[in-house]
Amino acid sequence: MELFDVTIVGGGPAGLYSAFYSGLRDLKTKIIEVQPVLGGKVNIYPEKVLWDVGGLPPMQAQQFVQNLIMQANTFSPTICLNTKVEQVKKQDDIFVITTSQGEVHYSKTIIVAVGGGILNPIKLELEGAEKYEMTNLHYTILGLESFRNKKVLVSGGGNGAFDWAVELLSVAKEVVVIYRKEQITAHESQVKKLKEHGVKFMLNAEIQSLVSNEDKKAIDYVAISQNGVTHQIQVDDVLICHGYNREISLSFDDNIQPQRKDDYYLVSHGQCKTSVPGIFGAGDIVSYDDKVNLLVGTFQDAVLAVNNACMYINPGAEKYAMVSSHNDKFEEKNKELLKK
Ligand SMILES: Cc1cc2nc3c(=O)[nH]c(=O)nc-3n(C[C@H](O)[C@H](O)[C@H](O)COP(=O)(O)OP(=O)(O)OC[C@H]3O[C@@H](n4cnc5c(N)ncnc54)[C@H](O)[C@@H]3O)c2cc1C
Incomplete structure (x- = not known):
C-alpha cells in the first residue's frame, strides 16, 4: 500500500496549483x-485569450494550461489520468479512495478540486446524429482554423453558443444562429456584435433532421422547423x-459526509476546510462568502487547502510555506534559470 500525504481529486487549475504548492510543502502528492x-x-475554451490572471x-x-501543468510538475507529483474517483471512505486515519475501475488509492488527506463535476455536452437527440461527430457535427471548437x-x-x-x-x-x-426559444439569454454585447456583422438569427427554431451528403459521412443540409x-x-x-450535463461521481461514506450547499458545493468552514477533518476543497467546488469563481480564486483556495492539509498531518507545521523568492528549494533551479 503506497500512502500519500495529499491526494487531489481533479486536475483543473485548482488541482494543478494545489499539486505545485503541496510539493513546495514537501508533501507526497x-x-x-x-x-x-x-x-x-x-x-473547453482553448483558443480564448485570458486577460485577467494577475x-x-x-x-x-491552451498556453495557460501548459504553463499550469509545467508548474504542477515542479515537484514531480504522481499523476493518474483517465481515472474517475467514485468513493471515499476512512479506515483508521487513512482515506481510502476508490475509482470506477476498482483501483484503490490511500491518502492522509484529500483536496477535492472537482470544479463543476464531470462535464458532458448535452447531445442532439436525433437518431444517427453521433455518426457525424467524426466529421462536421461539433459540441465544442478545438481549433478555429478548421x-x-x-x-x-x-x-x-x-x-456558450454566442461566444x-x-x-x-x-x-x-x-454564421447562422438558431435557438429554440424566443428570448436569447447570451450577453447583450455578444448579440450586438453578431447583429453588427449581419449574422442571421432564427428564433423559435429547432433542428429537425440532419441530411447527409451522398457518401453519408458528413451533414450537407439541416432541416429546421420554425413556427411550423x-x-x-x-x-x-x-x-x-x-x-x-454535470456528472457527479464522487461520493463519501456516511461517517465522512462533508457539508454541502445546494446538494453539491462543499461548504468551507474557513480556509477551505470542509466539515470533515482531513478533507479540503479548492476551486469552483468550494462555497463560502465572497468566493471568486475565477482562475485567480482557485490559486488562493489551493494555498489555503494545502497549508491546512499540512497542518492536519503535522499540527506543528508552519502555517505557510516560505515565499518562493526566499525559499532554498529553488536555489539550484534559480541558478539554472538565471544561466539561461
Ligand atoms: C467558457 C468559460 C470561460 C471562462 N473564462 C475565464 C476567464 O477568462 N478568466 C477566469 O479567471 N476564469 C474563467 N473561467 C472560469 C475558470 O475556468 C474556472 O474558475 C476554473 O476552471 C475552475 O477550476 P477548478 O480546478 O476549480 O475546476 P475545473 O476547471 O472544472 O476542473 C475540475 C477537474 O476535476 C475533474 N473531475 C471532476 N470530477 C472528477 C472525479 N470524480 N474524478 C476525477 N476527476 C474529476 C474534471 O474532469 C476537471 O478536470 C471560465 C469558465 C468557462 C466555462
Whole structure:
C-alpha cells in the first residue's frame, strides 16, 4: 500500500496549483483526473485569450494550461489520468479512495478540486446524429482554423453558443444562429456584435433532421422547423451548444459526509476546510462568502487547502510555506534559470 500525504481529486487549475504548492510543502502528492488530459474546464475554451490572471500577459487558454501543468510538475507529483474517483471512505486515519475501475488509492488527506463535476455536452437527440461527430457535427471548437471559409450553423441561445459564434466571425464564411426559444439569454454585447456583422438569427427554431451528403459521412443540409415551417439550410459545419450535463461521481461514506450547499458545493468552514477533518476543497467546488469563481480564486483556495492539509498531518507545521523568492528549494533551479 503506497500512502500519500495529499491526494487531489481533479486536475483543473485548482488541482494543478494545489499539486505545485503541496510539493513546495514537501508533501507526497498525487493528482487523480478523470479526463485523458489535465487542465479542467479551461480545455473547453482553448483558443480564448485570458486577460485577467494577475501578472500574466494576455495568452490563449491552451498556453495557460501548459504553463499550469509545467508548474504542477515542479515537484514531480504522481499523476493518474483517465481515472474517475467514485468513493471515499476512512479506515483508521487513512482515506481510502476508490475509482470506477476498482483501483484503490490511500491518502492522509484529500483536496477535492472537482470544479463543476464531470462535464458532458448535452447531445442532439436525433437518431444517427453521433455518426457525424467524426466529421462536421461539433459540441465544442478545438481549433478555429478548421472553420475557415465555412458556413457554420450554431445551435443554442446562451453564452456558450454566442461566444463561439462571435469567435467564428473571424474565420467563417457565414454564421447562422438558431435557438429554440424566443428570448436569447447570451450577453447583450455578444448579440450586438453578431447583429453588427449581419449574422442571421432564427428564433423559435429547432433542428429537425440532419441530411447527409451522398457518401453519408458528413451533414450537407439541416432541416429546421420554425413556427411550423420547415427550412432546409445548406451547411459545412454544425456546432451544438446546448449546455452541459454535470456528472457527479464522487461520493463519501456516511461517517465522512462533508457539508454541502445546494446538494453539491462543499461548504468551507474557513480556509477551505470542509466539515470533515482531513478533507479540503479548492476551486469552483468550494462555497463560502465572497468566493471568486475565477482562475485567480482557485490559486488562493489551493494555498489555503494545502497549508491546512499540512497542518492536519503535522499540527506543528508552519502555517505557510516560505515565499518562493526566499525559499532554498529553488536555489539550484534559480541558478539554472538565471544561466539561461
Ligand atoms: C467558457 C468559460 C470561460 C471562462 N473564462 C475565464 C476567464 O477568462 N478568466 C477566469 O479567471 N476564469 C474563467 N473561467 C472560469 C475558470 O475556468 C474556472 O474558475 C476554473 O476552471 C475552475 O477550476 P477548478 O480546478 O476549480 O475546476 P475545473 O476547471 O472544472 O476542473 C475540475 C477537474 O476535476 C475533474 N473531475 C471532476 N470530477 C472528477 C472525479 N470524480 N474524478 C476525477 N476527476 C474529476 C474534471 O474532469 C476537471 O478536470 C471560465 C469558465 C468557462 C466555462
